[in-house]
Amino acid sequence: MFQGSIPALVTPFKNGAVDRKAYADLIERQIEGGSGALVPCGTTGESATLSHDEHREMVSLCIEVAAGRVPVLAGAGSNSTREAIGLVQHAKDAGADGALCVCPYYNRPDQIGLEAHFRAIHDAVSLPIMIYNVPGRTVSDIQPETVARLGKLPNIIGIKDATGDLARVSLQAGALEGEQFVQISGDDPTALGYCAMGGKGCISVTANIAPEQMAKMHAAVQSGDLATAQEIEKKFIALHKTLFVTPSPGPAKYALAKLGLCSGEVRLPIVAPHGEAAEKIEAAMATAGLI
Numbered sequence: 001m002f003q004g005s006i007p008a009l010v011t012p013f014k015n016g017a018v019d020r021k022a023y024a025d026l027i028e029r030q031i032e033g034g035s036g037a038l039v040p041c042g043t044t045g046e047s048a049t050l051s052h053d054e055h056r057e058m059v060s061l062c063i064e065v066a067a068g069r070v071p072v073l074a075g076a077g078s079n080s081t082r083e084a085i086g087l088v089q090h091a092k093d094a095g096a097d098g099a100l101c102v103c104p105y106y107n108r109p110d111q112i113g114l115e116a117h118f119r120a121i122h123d124a125v126s127l128p129i130m131i132y133n134v135p136g137r138t139v140s141d142i143q144p145e146t147v148a149r150l151g152k153l154p155n156i157i158g159i160k161d162a163t164g165d166l167a168r169v170s171l172q173a174g175a176l177e178g179e180q181f182v183q184i185s186g187d188d189p190t191a192l193g194y195c196a197m198g199g200k201g202c203i204s205v206t207a208n209i210a211p212e213q214m215a216k217m218h219a220a221v222q223s224g225d226l227a228t229a230q231e232i233e234k235k236f237i238a239l240h241k242t243l244f245v246t247p248s249p250g251p252a253k254y255a256l257a258k259l260g261l262c263s264g265e266v267r268l269p270i271v272a273p274h275g276e277a278a279e280k281i282e283a284a285m286a287t288a289g290l291i
Contacts, residue, residue, distance in 0.1 A: 001037070001071050001097060001098070001128070001157075001182075002036070002037050002071060002073055002097075002098065002130065002157075002158065002182055002184060002200070002201070003036050003037075003182065003184075003200040003201045003218075003222070004034075004035070004036030004037075004200075004201045004215060004218045004219065004222070005034070005035050005036055005201060005202060005204055005207045005211065005214035005215040005217070005218045006035060006036050006037045006038065006039055006073070006184065006201055006202065006203045006204060006207070007030050007035055007038060007039065007203075007204055007207035007208050007211060007214075008039045008042040008043065008044035008045065008186075008203050008204060008205055008207075008208070009023075009026065009027070009030070009038060009039060009040050009041075009042070009044065009045050009062065009208065010026070010044055010045060010046075010208050010249050010252055010253055010256065010262070011023065011040075011041070011045045011046050011050065011054075011058055012026065012253075012256075012262035012263060012265075013263060013265040013266070013267065014263055014265065015265075016265075018050075018054055018057070018058065019262060019263065020061060022261070022262040022263070023058065023061060023062075023065075023262075024061065024065045025261070025262075026208070026256075026261060026262065027062060027065045027066060028065065029211060029261070030070075030207070030211045031066065031069050031070055032211075033211030033212040033215055034211065034212060034215030034216070034219070035070060035207060035211050035214075035215055036070065036071075036201060036215070036218070037070050037071040037072065037073055037097075038062055038066055038070055038071070038072050038073070039072075039073050039074075039075060039100055039203055040058050040059050040061075040062035040072065040074055040075060041055050041058050041059055041074060041075035041076075042075040042100060042132075042203070043075075043102075043134065043137065043248070043249075044205050044208070044248060044249045044252060045058065045075060045249075046249060046266065046267055046270070047075050047077075049267040049268075049270075055075075055087065056087075056090050056094070059072075059074045059075070059076075059090065059091055059094055059096065060094045062074070063094050063095045063096055071097035071098070072095075072096045072097055072098075073096070073097065073098045073099070073100050073130060073203075074087075074091035074094070074096040074098070074099050074100065075087075075099075075100050075102075076088045076090070076091050076099040076100065076101055077100065077101040077102030077103075077104075077132060078102075078104070079104040079105045079106050079107050080104075081104070081116075081117050081120050081121065084101055084117075084121055085120065085121055085124045085125060087099070088101065088121055088124070088125045088127055088129070089124070089125050091127065092125055092126070092127040096127070097128065098127060098128035098129065098130055098157065099121075099125075099127055099128070099129050099130070100130045100132050100160060100203075101118065101121055101129055101130070101131060101132060102132040102134065102138060103117075103131070103132065103133055103134070103135075103138045103140045103141070103142050104117055104138065104140055105137065105138035105139065105140065106138075106139075107140070108139055108140055109140055111142070111143055111145075111146045114140060114142045114146055115146050115149060115150060118131060118150050118156065119150070119153070122150075122153050122155050122156055126155060127155065128155055128157040129155055129156050129157065130157060130158045130159060130160055130182075130184070131147065131150065131156065131158070131159045131160070132159075132160045132162070132186065133147075133159060133160065133161055133162060133163060133186075134160075134162040134163075134186060135162075135163060136162070141163070144168055144171040144172050144175060145175070147159055147172050147175075147176075148172060148175035148176055151172070151175075151176045151179055151181040152176070152179060156181075157180065157181065157182060158181055158182035158183060158184060159172065159181075159182075159183055159184065160184045160185075160186040160203050161183060161184070161185060161186055161187075161194070161199075162185075162186030162187050163187070164187045164189075164190050166190060166193050166194055166197050169183055169194060169197035169198050169199055170197060170198065173198050182200050183198065183199045183200060184199060184200060184201050184202060184203055185199050185201070185202040185203070186202070186203050187202075188202060188204050188205055188206045188236075188240035188243070189237060189240045189241055191204065191218075192217070192221060192229055192230070192233050195218065195221045195222070196221065196226070200222070201218050201222075202214075202218065205240075205243050205244075205248060205249070205252050206236060206239055206240050206243060208249075208252050208255075208256060209239065209243075209252060209255045209256060209259070209285070209290065210236065210239070210288065210290060213232055213235075213236065213288070214236075216228075216232060217229050217232040217233060217236075220232070235287060235288050235289060236288050238283075238284040238287050238288070239255075239284040239285060239287070239288045239290075241284075242280050242281050242283075242284040243255070243281070243284075245273065245277045245280050245281065246271070246273040246277045247270050247271075248270075249266065249270070250264075250266050250270050250271065250272050250273050251273050251277070251281050253265070253266055253272070254272060254273050254278060254281055255281055255285055255290075258281075258282065258285065258291060259290070259291070
């Protein structure tokens with residue numbers, strides 16, 4: 001269900017409020033560009049500074065606009081297990097195809113706590129759950145052996161892996177052989193290698209800016225056409241890296257604003273890139289042929 005290029009959608013703002021029209025237009029652009037699924041209210045969607053009402057509204061709006069044309073994997077994580085369960089329940093009630101649940105942040109749970117967290121979500125709500133491992137942000141790193149135990153549960157269907165550690169693809173695949181468990185990269189710069197190792201796609205920041213090109217790259221690698229995938233990657237590797245030249249999603253929103261697709265507005269404590277950082281983003285966009 002979840003494969004190919006999957007944008008971690010930005011949440012556009014206008015004068016401090018969510019810009020629903022721009023959001024719907026961005027979703028249409030993703031579907032037209034060939035994206036394999038949509039992720040509302042993830043890290044790139046600034047879920048950390050959305051109110052609970054805004055979070056639920058954006059998930060519901062994404063599902064409404066997508067209208068079944070592509071699957072929706074709703075961001076629904078929290079460092080509170082109880083809160084995560086509530087967000088997953090809302091995602092199910094709204095009609096999402098699955099929920100993306102980040103490893104709990106700040107609390108720093110050990111492997112026993114991480115396993116208990118995801119088991120509790122799994123047991124509370126009957127909806128496909130994808131684990132989201134991004135230790136650079138959460139300071140909690142779910143290990144392959146823990147993933148393997150969770151992956152045997154019927155509704156733990158995959159992992160978004162933003163560690164950049166390509167060896168984990170094989171480690172987790174070997175431990176979960178025979179299971180219907182999908183591995184998705186969460187790191188654009190290493191996504192091509194991740195897919196070559198057996199991953200099925202990428203939940204991508206870059207896809208916000210270039211949905212068609214990222215969809216083509218992932219289609220090429222999945223069909224075995226590595227030469228085409230490599231050519232696309234050569235053009236976009238600078239953009240992959242530059243979209244993190246300042247804290248994300250500031251650079252992604254700056255790029256979208258340069259394309260006239262939404263404002264570059266972000267919420268504190270994230271600030272918009274400027275000066276040298278802005279120049280680097282524009283240069284990478286030019287290298288990719290976007291401007």
